[in-house]
Amino acid sequence: MKKANLERILGGAVIVSIPVVICVLSILVLLSPVFMNLEYQLPNFPEDQYGFSTDERLDFGNQTRRYLVTNAALDDLRDLKFNSGEPIYVERELEHLEDVKIVLQGVFKVFWGAVAVLILGGVYARFRNWWNGYILAVSKGGWLTAGLLGTILFLSIVSFRSLFTNFHLIFFEGDSWLFMYSDSLIRLFPIRFWQDVFLFFGITTLAAGILLGWLLPRKDRKPSPEES
Secondary structure, rough: OOOHHHHHHHHHHHHHHHHHHHHHHHHHHHHOOHHHHHHOOHHHHOOOOOOOHHHHHHHHHHHHHHHHHHOOOOHHOOOEEEEOOOOOOOHHHHHHHHHHHHHHHHHHHHHHHHHHHHHHHHHHHHHOOOOHHHHHHHHHHHHHHHHHHHHHHHHHHHHHHHHHHHHHHHOOOOOOOOOOOOOOOHHHOOHHHHHHHHHHHHHHHHHHHHHHHHHHHHHOOOOOOOOO
16 A cells, blocks of 8 residues: 555654544543542532432432443442432333443543554654644544534534434433433433533533644644755
C-alpha cells in the first residue's frame, strides 16, 4: 500500500477514534464516586417521596455504580435489602442493570480499540515523518466531537425526554428500561439525575473537542523538514 493511502486511512481512523475516547473518558468521570456524591448532595436535588434518605441514596447508588464498572456479580445487588428485609431491586430492575453493564462493557472495548488506534497513529507519525498529518487528524476529531456533542446538547435543551427515550430505544430492547416511580431505580436515579448527567457529559465533551480542534494545532504543530 502506498504511503499516502496508508496515511489517509490512518488519519480517518484517528479522526473517528477521538470522539470515542473523549466521550468514554467523560462517561468514566460520570461513573466515578465524585460525581455521584456531588450530585446527590446538590441543594435543589429532588428528595425521594418514598423515603430514601440522602445517605441511603449514596450507599445504594454507589453500590450500583460499582457493580456497573467492576467484575462484581449481579447477586451483590440482589442481596441489597431494606430494613424490612425486602430487596432493594426487583428482578426487572436487576435485569436492566445487567443489560446496562453489558452495554458498558461493549463501550469500553470500543474505547480501548480507539486508544490503540491513537497510539499506533502517534508511533507511526513519530517515525515516518507524519506528525503534522497526525495532529491535523486529531484536531479534526476534536471538531467532529464538538459537532456531535453540540447537537446532543441542543436536543437535550429542546426535548430532554425525547432524547432520553431515543437513547434507550437504541441500546435496549422493548420497554425493559421503563419503571414505575416507586421502583428503586427511579428513586435512586430520578430524571433530574439524568438531566445533569447529559448536561455534564455534553459540556465536558464539547469543551474537550473544541480544545483539541482549536488549540492543539497551534500548540503542538511541528514543522516538517520541507518547512524548516
